[in-house]
Each structure stands twice: as structure tokens, then as C-alpha cells.
Amino acid sequence: MxxxxxxxxxxxxxxxxxxxxxxxxxxxxxxxxxxxxxxxxxxxxxxxxxxxxxxxxxxxxxxxxxxxxxxxxxxxxxxxxxxxxxxxxxxxxxxxxxxxxxxxxxxxxxxxxxxxxxxxxxxxxxxxxxxxxxxxxxxxxxxxxxxxxxxxxxxxxxxxxxxxxxxxxxxxxxxxxxxxxxxxxxxxxxxxxxxxxxxxxxxxxxxxxxxxxxxxxxxxxxSERYLMQKLEATAYLVNDQLKEFEELNPVGKGDYSISTYFLLKNEKLKALELIKDHIKATGKLNSPAGLIYRAPIRAELVNGNHEAAFQLLQKIIDSGGWHYSDDFCLARIELLKNNPTAAVKYFSSAYHWCNYYEATKRLEFEISLSYEIKPKDLWYLSQNISKKENKSLQIRSLTHFLKDEISLKGIKRLIGESQSIVGLRKTIKKYASLKSSILITGETGVGKDVVAKSLHEESIRKGEPFIPINCASITESLLQSELFGHESGAFTGAVSKRIGVFEATGKGTLFLDEIGEISSSVQKILLRVLESNEIRPVGSNKPKKISCRIIFATNAPLEQLVDDGTFRKDLYYRIKKLEIIIIPLRERPKDILPLVYNFLTILRTDRQTPKLSKELEENLLSYSWPGNVRELKNEIDKMRLLKSESLIFEKDDFSLSDKTKIKKLTPLDHNNKNNEQIDEDYDQKQFVKIAIRGNSSLRRLQRIKKLFINNNELTRAEISKIIDVSSKTIGTDLKILMSENFVIKIKPTKSTRSHYYQLK
CATH class of the missing domain: 1.25.40 (Serine Threonine Protein Phosphatase 5, Tetratricopeptide repeat)
Known part of the structure; x- marks a missing residue:
């Protein structure tokens, strides 16, 4: 065999x-x-x-x-x-x-x-x-x-x-x-x-x-027959052979070529309706190579929807799909915004690129479908073409539109009005200045990556690199090399030395997402790194000092994984020195509408704020949002796409059918969830009440950590009195916290009565 x-x-x-x-x-x-x-x-x-x-x-x-x-x-x-x-x-x-x-x-x-x-x-x-x-x-x-x-x-x-x-x-x-x-x-x-x-x-x-x-x-x-149908349809459309196209394609159903067909017939609304129906039916916006796949942008522009066209174009260009005809689309957008000077710049770029690629007929085809351009504007563009060919324009085309998004730094990234978000902003400001590692927990889609980026941008490390790594997306055999680097010859195929992300981050912030997914062998190495602040590249015996801050995140129940034996207990305590818990969107309904309006207005070039009907607002508030903020953003993006960046949205524009009513939590509900994002004064008062309940070592250590976070300096006697546990037990707990580098002991004099503990 x-x-x-x-x-x-x-x-x-x-x-x-x-x-x-x-x-x-x-x-x-x-x-x-x-x-x-x-x-x-x-x-x-x-x-x-x-x-x-x-x-x-x-x-x-x-x-x-x-x-x-x-x-x-x-x-x-x-x-x-x-x-x-x-x-x-x-x-x-x-x-x-x-x-x-x-x-x-x-x-x-x-x-x-x-x-x-x-x-x-x-x-x-x-x-x-x-x-x-x-x-x-x-x-x-x-x-x-x-x-x-x-x-x-x-x-x-x-x-x-x-x-x-x-x-x-x-x-x-x-x-x-x-x-x-x-x-x-x-x-x-x-x-x-x-x-x-x-x-x-x-x-x-x-x-x-x-x-x-x-x-x-x-x-x-x-195996290439699928390509033939696309090419044949495109050839008939470009040649204006509409009868031949009709024989090839039934015009009852919408797709990219059918939308272009109706544009050629100057049926602008029909072209837009069909392409939207197609996108809605397939659930995605295709961006393959090919002339017909710019149909959604053409249909939006010809109907005067420059905001919708820009959002579509931005998605394509940001993903690496720029085409030389896109600068002509940008020129059309600027004309619709009554900005002829900028339109000339983009039209000049499109003209030069089309000349370079021997595609002047392609530009003529695009112009023939631009029914919204007035003859006088077209004349203005043609008479003011720049003589200087700027081949870097495609890289810079969208940067001037992105200022609003770029300005959202630090805690400004956190959109919402709930007590939870207000408290979260305070927590980020407080934790940002500390050197300790941080664990961010919460369900999938709540925005753990946004909180991590905010922590970095609020810290003194904001000028240094922020490197995110999704541990779940990298196989175990690759993860060690990705994190710690490797030496030349460390394994077959390692032909050159490679720097890992710990070293590449320098004095910046390393964000390790999905930390609950790493294997036991990687857990062991990571624990050693946290204890020594040193890494060893694969294949090397020489340790290297690291100076980055590490932020961990997971949606996995780490405590349960510890109990199950799949996650190391000592590593768990190490990474949980400081914890930020992000509660699900369904438990903070006050944040839903602010998030919706943010997603609707972000990157709009006309600076206008869309309006939602009362019925739509009620539906958005009553939906359970199992996918949290990520699901909300995807739904709003779909609404924007299918409504051509409209300024008015109705109930029927919300496509999700599961209108599960949510329970609106009170501040006490949040506190019982041990959430650290509650208003600081309220949290401090409630904490003392809760601290006297529960005698497990784990819960007691958590409460002691909470006291240090809020007070920075404490004596052993003070902790013992607040928690109502013997001074000897507290002494043992403080030794554990010192071994974790969570607190340090301060000795102003030789007298033990003067000794106290300080958050490290």
C-alpha cells in the first residue's frame, strides 16, 4: 500500500x-x-x-x-x-x-x-x-x-x-x-x-x-466558462449591442450587468433598484475585477447620491481594489458637491491614467453613463485638465475625507451615554497611566479592540506602536514565532532571522486578543515572559528584555477554563491584575441610538445627520443584538448601502426579524455583575457592601485589588477592617499580590505600624 x-x-x-x-x-x-x-x-x-x-x-x-x-x-x-x-x-x-x-x-x-x-x-x-x-x-x-x-x-x-x-x-x-x-x-x-x-x-x-x-x-x-458569460455581457454593453445582451441575459433579475444595461437605456432609478435588490439578496457587495462591478457606484451617482457613491468607493479602495477609472467617480462626486476645483484634479488624474493604460475609450464609456453631469461642467473639466501627471493620486484620493474618523482618539472612540460607558471612560483614563497589564473581557462584538486602542492612545505610549494580534487566527506552530520571533535556521524553512511582535512593539502596546484560545505550551512561555519581562526567540538561548505594555482580551470564561484545567491558574492571576469588563449592548440600551447615529454620520462629506422614524428607533432599541456593537454596525452599513445614504430611515429599512425585547438593567444589576465601568462614586459605596459577602480566596483577592485600584495605598489593618477578615489572612493575601507584582510594600520606618502597601 x-x-x-x-x-x-x-x-x-x-x-x-x-x-x-x-x-x-x-x-x-x-x-x-x-x-x-x-x-x-x-x-x-x-x-x-x-x-x-x-x-x-x-x-x-x-x-x-x-x-x-x-x-x-x-x-x-x-x-x-x-x-x-x-x-x-x-x-x-x-x-x-x-x-x-x-x-x-x-x-x-x-x-x-x-x-x-x-x-x-x-x-x-x-x-x-x-x-x-x-x-x-x-x-x-x-x-x-x-x-x-x-x-x-x-x-x-x-x-x-x-x-x-x-x-x-x-x-x-x-x-x-x-x-x-x-x-x-x-x-x-x-x-x-x-x-x-x-x-x-x-x-x-x-x-x-x-x-x-x-x-x-x-x-x-x-472551468473558465463563468468568465465567458461575464466577458460576453460586458462586450455587448460596451458596444451598445443591447439586443444581443437581452438574448444573453434575462432582464427580469438584477445583477451588475443588468444594472449597467438599464443605465445605458437611461432608466436610472431602475438601474439603482435592481442592483440594490441584488445586493440585498446576496447579502454582500462584490468587488471582483471587471468593468461591470462598478455598477452600484454608477447607479448611485447618476441618481445624485454622492454620499452613497463615496461610501461604496471608499470600501473598494480601502480594501486594495483601486482602479484608474475611480478617480473619474471622485470627480463626479465633487461636481455633485458643487466643488469643481477638486473635480478637475480627479478628472485630470483619470484622464492621464486612461491615456497611460490605452483606455481613453473606457473614459468615454464612463462619461456616456454620467447623466448627472451638465454639459457646461463637462466642458469645464475638459478645458482645465492638468498638464502634470500625478501618479500618486490614487493613494491620496480619500485621505481628505478621513479627518473625522482619524480625530476619534482615546476615550472619544467610546460612543454612548449609559452609566456603563461613562464609567468605562473613567476607568480607561485611570488605567492608561499604569504600567501593569490589563485584561479586557466581554462577549464577541462588544468592542474589546476599541477599548484596547483607547487605552493605548490615552497613555504616554501613544506615540509608540500599537500591535494587535488575534491569537485564535494563528496556528500554534506559527504563534510562537509570531510572538517571540526566531533565529535563522531555528527550523526548516527559517532562512532568515525574524523579529517577533513583543520585540517589534518596542515601548508601545501589544494587544493579544482571544487569549483564552492559546495552547498550554504557549501559556507556559507567556507566563515566563510576564514574570521576567524577557523573551527568547525560537532557536535562541539568549533572552531579550522587552518594554512593551500588554493588553489581553477574551470572550471566553477564563475562570471556568481554569477550573476545567485548560487554562493555567498562575497565568490567569498574572493577566488579571487589572480587568475591564465590557457589558453586552443589550444591557446598556442607552448606547444604541448614539451608536446608530454615529455609524450613520461617520465619514459623511456633507456633515448632515440622518433621521430615524420613531418606529425604527423602537425596533432598534427592542432588538436583542446578540452580535453586540459589531452586529449593529453591520446592520447600519447595510441600511446605508440599500438606502443610498438617505437622510431619512423608516422601520422597513431594518431587516433583522428577531425583535426580542430586552430587560433594561438597573445600576445594581451592573454592580452585581462586578462591572468596573460603573460610576466611580457609586461603585465605591456599593463595593464596601458587597465586600463583606463571600469568603473564597479568589473573590477576596479580587476585592482587595479593587480597593487598591480605588485608593492606591492601604495598610493591612485597613483592608482587614473593611473586608472583615483576620489580619493574618490579609497578610497572606498581600504576599500573593506582591508575588504577582500587583502591589509593593513601603517601609517608611522600622516600625511595622508605619508599613503600608501601594499599587505598583
């Missing part, structure tokens, strides 16, 4: 890198008894029948996460094929998590082509999230790692050329790869024809004939 496996695995790996065949076809020709060949075929079957997903996932991940290290390369290839298929089927979260694991298993790999395949997969994944810029960088790395002249090299180069063509930027590709493109033309002539046609469609460079489309269809692989 081992011999059969080795033969099958070699056949799959060598076939993938050294032939033009698909990996599924290669696997089908292998021995049916081989588990990896069967898994590859299952992935192929799933891509054609979505009902096979759960079965395929179990079969594939059993092999990927298995302990058999002898099948290393075939496991790598299977993992990449599975990630690519997950992305193609829009299972982006699963693909992202699996890619983190894939990166770790590639450390032991020496095959250059496999490393190249990893870059190709990474680029495909990031592009699916809208980051076209990152995919271009990944193609650069992939091509560098390929053996020049191999079939996989040409396969990668062909994919790269096609991607540039989909962006309408074949000019960039030819400048970068001019020498090796000649090899591609000789070996993969069909690829040259396909990408040239795609680029001509995207730049509107020439009229695409029926013969062109027929040849394109013949040359595309069966």
Missing part, C-alpha cells in the same frame, strides 16, 4: 507542476485506493455539486490535519487545492483560517514550485476579499519562485497575465514581464489571445466582434 501511495502521490505532484492537465484529471488516473487521490476528486465533485460540502470537508481535513508526516508534499498540494475551491465557492472565512495553517506546514518544504503555488493561492484568497494590489505582489513572488520554462511557470504567468487584463492593466504586465512574455507567447499562444481580448473589453479599446467572442469561447477551458 505504501508503494501505491508513493506512486500516486508522485504522479499527482509531478503532473500538477509538469503538465497542463488539471489536478482532478491527474487524480482520476491514479489508484482509486489512495486517500489523497480520492479527496482531490471529492473536491472537484463538490465544486459541481454544493450538497457534497460536509462530506468533502470531513474527508479532506482528516488528511490535512492528520499526523502522518510522510505525506508532506501531497498534503500541501491538497490543502492549496481545497483553499482555492473554498474561495471559488465563497467560503472565505474557512479558506482564511485554513490558509494560516497552510503557511505553517510550508516551513518544512524545499520545492520551489510548491512555494510558488502557496503565493498563487494567497493572492487568489486576498483578491476575493477585494485586495487586487496584494494579488499582484503575490504573482510577483510566485513567478520568482518558479523554475523558468516549466509548465507550472507558464501556468502561473498565464494566470498573472489574465488578471492584469481583467484589471485593464496589461500595459503594466508587459512592462514588468516583457522578456518572459515572449516565451509565453511561444508556448501558450491561446493564453495570449485570451488576455488580449479581456484587456480590450475592459479598456473598451476596440469593438469586440462576434468572431472574437466565438474564438474566445473555444479557447477557454471548461
Amino acid at each position: 505504501r508503494e501505491i501511495q508513493n506512486t500516486s502521490h508522485s504522479k499527482i505532484i509531478n503532473g500538477f507542476f509538469n503538465s497542463k492537465e488539471s489536478i482532478a484529471d491527474i487524480a482520476k488516473a491514479c489508484d482509486a485506493a489512495d486517500a489523497y487521490a480520492r479527496a482531490i476528486i471529492s473536491i472537484h465533485d463538490f465544486s459541481h455539486n454544493k450538497s457534497f460540502f460536509l462530506k468533502t470537508e470531513m474527508e479532506v481535513e482528516k488528511l490535512i490535519y492528520g499526523k502522518n508526516t510522510s505525506n508532506h508534499e501531497i498534503t500541501q498540494l491538497l490543502t492549496l487545492f481545497w483553499i482555492t475551491t473554498l474561495v471559488s465557492n465563497e467560503k472565505i472565512n474557512k479558506a482564511t483560517k485554513l490558509f494560516s495553517f497552510a503557511s505553517s506546514i510550508f516551513k518544512n518544504n524545499s520545492r520551489k514550485e510548491m512555494r510558488s503555488a502557496l503565493f498563487v493561492t494567497e493572492g487568489y484568497l486576498e483578491s476575493s476579499k477585494g485586495n487586487k494590489t496584494h494579488r499582484i505582489k503575490c504573482f510577483d513572488n510566485a513567478i520568482k519562485n518558479c523554475n523558468k520554462g516549466s509548465p507550472f511557470f507558464f501556468k502561473t504567468l498565464s494566470s498573472c497575465r489574465t488578471f492584469y487584463a481583467e484589471l485593464g492593466r496589461l500595459v503594466d504586465y508587459k512592462k514588468k514581464y516583457s522578456s518572459i512574455d515572449l516565451l509565453l507567447e511561444r508556448e501558450w499562444h491561446d493564453s495570449i489571445f485570451i488576455s488580449d481580448i479581456i484587456n480590450d473589453i475592459e479598456t473598451c479599446k476596440r469593438k469586440i466582434t462576434f468572431s472574437d467572442l466565438k474564438t474566445l469561447s473555444d479557447k477557454l477551458k471548461p
Whole structure:
């Protein structure tokens, strides 16, 4: 059996890198008894029948996460094929998590082509999230790692050329790869024809004939048929061949091409309604490469909704999806805002970029759909084009709009009017000046990252780096290297020294989110770091001093994890010197409407505040918000998108159906939850009442810590009297707190009566 496996695995790996065949076809020709060949075929079957997903996932991940290290390369290839298929089927979260694991298993790999395949997969994944810029960088790395002249090299180069063509930027590709493109033309002539046609469609460079489309269809692989329909539809729209488009696409349902079709017919409202219906039905805003995918922005602009258009454009550009035609959209936005001077700047940029990419016909097409631009404004733009070509404009395009968001620093980030938020701001101001580590707890989506950033910005470290790390998103094998760094040669694949985030943070703040998810081995190392303020990079025997502040966060019940034995008790006490508990949004309803209005107005360029109907406000207040602030923001973003940044929102605009009534908590309810964000005076009074209840060591230590936080300096006798526990017991507790570096003992004189304890 081992011999059969080795033969099958070699056949799959060598076939993938050294032939033009698909990996599924290669696997089908292998021995049916081989588990990896069967898994590859299952992935192929799933891509054609979505009902096979759960079965395929179990079969594939059993092999990927298995302990058999002898099948290393075939496991790598299977993992990449599975990630690519997950992305193609829009299972982006699963693909992202699996890619983190894939990166770790590639450390032991020496095959250059496999490393190249990893870059190709990474680029495909990031592009699916809208980051076209990152995919271009990944193609650069992939091509560098390929053996020049191999079939996989040409396969990668062909994919790269096609991607540039989909962006309408074949000019960039030819400048970068001019020498090796000649090899591609000789070996993969069909690829040259396909990408040239795609680029001509995207730049509107020439009229695409029926013969062109027929040849394109013949040359595309069966797996690329989805691309053919998009290209054919785009070609008909650009050529104004609406009858041919109607034969290809039913116009009853809305999508990106249908919306563009109605714009060409000057049915502006219909175009906007259809694209909104499509986004609402699919639940997402697509941003693939391609002319038709700017349809939502065009539809908003032509209906005069410049705020909505800007928000859509901002999402695309921020994700790394800038296109040279976007500067023309910004020019249209400025014209709608009656700002012709700024419009000229953006129009000049668009004009120069379109000239550079041989896409002047694309600019003409965009202008033809700009019904909201008056002839006199178009004349003004054309007569004032800047002679100076500014190629950095696309990077700076949105910065002047972001001033409001950038100004929200420190406790200003915390939006709300509840007693909890008022107290939270005070707690942040108080804790920010302390050197001690802090633990932030609360449900998913409450804003633990916002509180961590606020703590950093209110501290003297605000000029230093703030580095957030999500411990749950990084596999255990990678986490140690990520946190502590590694030396060159520390493990196979560690070809150079790498600085970890503890060292990179310097004197700044390191935010370790999802700390409850780290393994026992990482817990042990982290405890040693907290005790010694030193790290040891993987593969090094020399400790390094660290000077950063550490903020931890988790939504996991750490006390329960301690009781279950999955989280170290000593580490728990270390990280819980100071704790901030963020209560759920459903328990602070006073914050809901301030948050809603903040999310509705942020980054609006007209500075206007939208209004909500009474019925909508009541629905927002009565919903239980299980996803907390994150869910609220997502819902408001959806409302803004589907209502074109309207200034009036009604009850029907709120799509969530679960209108679960919430219990409005009283201040006492909050106090019973041991919440530290209650108003400080109220909390101090209630604390003394609560402190006399409960005799466990854990609760007693928590109450003593609370006393020190509020009073800074205390004697043993004072603590004993307040908590009503013997002085001897308090002495033992104080020794524990000193061992945790929570307090220090001050001895003004030799007399023990003068001794007291101070918060460190």
C-alpha cells in the first residue's frame, strides 16, 4: 500500500507542476485506493455539486490535519487545492483560517514550485476579499519562485497575465514581464489571445466582434466558462449591442450587468433598484475585477447620491481594489458637491491614467453613463485638465475625507451615554497611566479592540506602536514565532532571522486578543515572559528584555477554563491584575441610538445627520443584538448601502426579524455583575457592601485589588477592617499580590505600624 501511495502521490505532484492537465484529471488516473487521490476528486465533485460540502470537508481535513508526516508534499498540494475551491465557492472565512495553517506546514518544504503555488493561492484568497494590489505582489513572488520554462511557470504567468487584463492593466504586465512574455507567447499562444481580448473589453479599446467572442469561447477551458458569460455581457454593453445582451441575459433579475444595461437605456432609478435588490439578496457587495462591478457606484451617482457613491468607493479602495477609472467617480462626486476645483484634479488624474493604460475609450464609456453631469461642467473639466501627471493620486484620493474618523482618539472612540460607558471612560483614563497589564473581557462584538486602542492612545505610549494580534487566527506552530520571533535556521524553512511582535512593539502596546484560545505550551512561555519581562526567540538561548505594555482580551470564561484545567491558574492571576469588563449592548440600551447615529454620520462629506422614524428607533432599541456593537454596525452599513445614504430611515429599512425585547438593567444589576465601568462614586459605596459577602480566596483577592485600584495605598489593618477578615489572612493575601507584582510594600520606618502597601 505504501508503494501505491508513493506512486500516486508522485504522479499527482509531478503532473500538477509538469503538465497542463488539471489536478482532478491527474487524480482520476491514479489508484482509486489512495486517500489523497480520492479527496482531490471529492473536491472537484463538490465544486459541481454544493450538497457534497460536509462530506468533502470531513474527508479532506482528516488528511490535512492528520499526523502522518510522510505525506508532506501531497498534503500541501491538497490543502492549496481545497483553499482555492473554498474561495471559488465563497467560503472565505474557512479558506482564511485554513490558509494560516497552510503557511505553517510550508516551513518544512524545499520545492520551489510548491512555494510558488502557496503565493498563487494567497493572492487568489486576498483578491476575493477585494485586495487586487496584494494579488499582484503575490504573482510577483510566485513567478520568482518558479523554475523558468516549466509548465507550472507558464501556468502561473498565464494566470498573472489574465488578471492584469481583467484589471485593464496589461500595459503594466508587459512592462514588468516583457522578456518572459515572449516565451509565453511561444508556448501558450491561446493564453495570449485570451488576455488580449479581456484587456480590450475592459479598456473598451476596440469593438469586440462576434468572431472574437466565438474564438474566445473555444479557447477557454471548461472551468473558465463563468468568465465567458461575464466577458460576453460586458462586450455587448460596451458596444451598445443591447439586443444581443437581452438574448444573453434575462432582464427580469438584477445583477451588475443588468444594472449597467438599464443605465445605458437611461432608466436610472431602475438601474439603482435592481442592483440594490441584488445586493440585498446576496447579502454582500462584490468587488471582483471587471468593468461591470462598478455598477452600484454608477447607479448611485447618476441618481445624485454622492454620499452613497463615496461610501461604496471608499470600501473598494480601502480594501486594495483601486482602479484608474475611480478617480473619474471622485470627480463626479465633487461636481455633485458643487466643488469643481477638486473635480478637475480627479478628472485630470483619470484622464492621464486612461491615456497611460490605452483606455481613453473606457473614459468615454464612463462619461456616456454620467447623466448627472451638465454639459457646461463637462466642458469645464475638459478645458482645465492638468498638464502634470500625478501618479500618486490614487493613494491620496480619500485621505481628505478621513479627518473625522482619524480625530476619534482615546476615550472619544467610546460612543454612548449609559452609566456603563461613562464609567468605562473613567476607568480607561485611570488605567492608561499604569504600567501593569490589563485584561479586557466581554462577549464577541462588544468592542474589546476599541477599548484596547483607547487605552493605548490615552497613555504616554501613544506615540509608540500599537500591535494587535488575534491569537485564535494563528496556528500554534506559527504563534510562537509570531510572538517571540526566531533565529535563522531555528527550523526548516527559517532562512532568515525574524523579529517577533513583543520585540517589534518596542515601548508601545501589544494587544493579544482571544487569549483564552492559546495552547498550554504557549501559556507556559507567556507566563515566563510576564514574570521576567524577557523573551527568547525560537532557536535562541539568549533572552531579550522587552518594554512593551500588554493588553489581553477574551470572550471566553477564563475562570471556568481554569477550573476545567485548560487554562493555567498562575497565568490567569498574572493577566488579571487589572480587568475591564465590557457589558453586552443589550444591557446598556442607552448606547444604541448614539451608536446608530454615529455609524450613520461617520465619514459623511456633507456633515448632515440622518433621521430615524420613531418606529425604527423602537425596533432598534427592542432588538436583542446578540452580535453586540459589531452586529449593529453591520446592520447600519447595510441600511446605508440599500438606502443610498438617505437622510431619512423608516422601520422597513431594518431587516433583522428577531425583535426580542430586552430587560433594561438597573445600576445594581451592573454592580452585581462586578462591572468596573460603573460610576466611580457609586461603585465605591456599593463595593464596601458587597465586600463583606463571600469568603473564597479568589473573590477576596479580587476585592482587595479593587480597593487598591480605588485608593492606591492601604495598610493591612485597613483592608482587614473593611473586608472583615483576620489580619493574618490579609497578610497572606498581600504576599500573593506582591508575588504577582500587583502591589509593593513601603517601609517608611522600622516600625511595622508605619508599613503600608501601594499599587505598583
